[in-house]
Amino acid sequence: MPSANYSTLLRTPGAKAFYLTAALGRIGIAMTGLGIVWLVQGRTGSYAVTGMVTGGCAIGDAVAGPQLGRLIDRFGQTRVLPPALLAHAAAVATLLALVLCSTSTWLMTAGGVLVGATLPLLSAASAARWAALLHGDRAAELPTAFALESLANALGYLVGPALVSALGASGHPVLGTALAATLVVAGGLAFAAQRGTAPPPAPASTPHTRAARSLLRPGFAVLVALNLAIGVYFGALQLSVTAFAVEHHAAASATPVFAVSSCSGLLAGWLYGLRRWRMAPRTQLAVATAVLAPASLLLLAATTPLGLGAVVLVTGATIPPVLVLFSVLTESTVHRTVLTQAFTWLGSASVAGSAGAAALSGWAIAASGARGGFAVAITAAAAMAALAAVGIRRPYRSVSCP
Known part of the structure; x- marks a missing residue:
């Protein structure tokens, strides 16, 4: 067992305040996409229009996220997040007005793009704060901190969708979208107000430091590809x-x-973070993805919902350690002054993979039923195992520069 567990990590000066405020905002972020689904579908009655608007939100998030991450690394969280959060509030208000006024599909889609483009990077910003707090002698505690981050994300995606679905199903989709924006803005502003734990802005670049801070590294490229695959x-x-x-x-x-899958993942993520692993992170990643790939084949053997539940109990438990290892390896691969940008690139890759999978698996399901969709998931799991093996042959290396 490690010398620091979850409770001792949260007793680090300032840690509990930024962690809990970011967790509040994450619930709102988890509500945003599904809230748009309830809002647009309830108003228009068209799943095609709903898909356009939610797809626009995902594209806006994937494209603008890394650019906002770059601004945060350059100018600091406390300067960039507040205006971004206010822009998000304005974007949500604009989308609500466009939908309630039954404007054209393209205008509503543009509103969805604005909402996604202004979503704050609370997960990436929170992870960057842990990396800044736990440097030097406490660096060995980072996997536990990233496991704590994974738990916050998992809880957010359990509570948020359930809450917004309850409001949408009861005939209050506008309230669901408004509540999501309120949680995002309130949690984000409270997070930004915690100045003592915010990483310092990156100093001015020189040719040497620009090269050291570059994200164009083989190890990071593998991590982006892995996140794309897990999104699929x-x-x-x-x-x-x-x-x-x-x-x-x-x-x-x-x-x-x-x-069942979510609860299995929560338990596995919690247990994973409690242990100090001797195996190198890149080897752990190869082992975890090597387990996920054959376990996913069992999806094709399921013949009843009960049997499918048993399969996702196993596959769901494999995912949280993989996500934690992505963060650990990212922290050791890129320079600390571009961590927020790096984390957002991983998130954008995952969002892009998920959006692409919706179209690809929809076609596969139409052609071959649910088994066709499972085949897409199995292929993605096999790709993760292959990419992790490539990562072992091309070791991740820590980056340092002035």
Whole structure:
């Protein structure tokens, strides 16, 4: 067991304040996409229009996220986040007005792009604060801190979608979208107000430091590709589980199947963060993805919702350690002054993979049923295992510069 567990990490001066405020904002972020679905579908009655607007939100998030991360690294979290959060509030208000006034599809889609482009980078910013706090003699505690971050994300994506779905199903989709924006802005502003733990802005660049801070590194490229693949895995699995439940005339069973996967992941992530692992992170990643790939093949063997639940119990437990290791390896691969930007590139890759998987697995399900969608997820898991093996042959290296 490590010398520092979750409670001692949160007793680090300033840690609890920024962690909890970021967690509040993350609940709102987890509500945003699904809130738009309830809002647009309820107003227009068209899934095609809903897909356009939510897709625009995802594209805006994926494209603008790394640029906002670069600004944060250059000028600091406390200077960049407040105006970005106010812009997000204005974007959500604009989208609500466009939808309620039943404007054209393209205008609503543009509103969705604005909402996604202004979503704050609370997960990346919080992870960057842990890296700044736990440097030097405390660097060995970073995996535990990143596991704590993973737990906050998982809890956010359990609570947020359930809350916004309850409001949407009860006939209050506008309230769901407004509440999501309120949580994002309130949590984000409270997070930005914690100035004592914010990483300092990057100093002026020189030719030497620009080269050292570059993200164009083989190890980081592997991590971006891994996040793209895991986005495809998540996107394909979400659609395929729903299709499987419908095929077996048990549409309601999709919810408990997702819940089993989420709870399994929460438990696995919590236990993973409690242990000090002797194995190198890149080797751990190769082992975890090597387990996920064959475990995912069991999806094709499931014949009942109960059997599918047993499979996702195993695959869901494998995902949190993988996500934690992505953060650990990123921190050791890029320079500390570009960490926020690096974390947002990983998030953007995951969002892009998930968006692409929605179209690809939808086509596969239409052609071959839920098994076709599962095949997309299995292919993504196999790609992760292959990429992790490439990462071992091309070791990740820490970067340092003045």
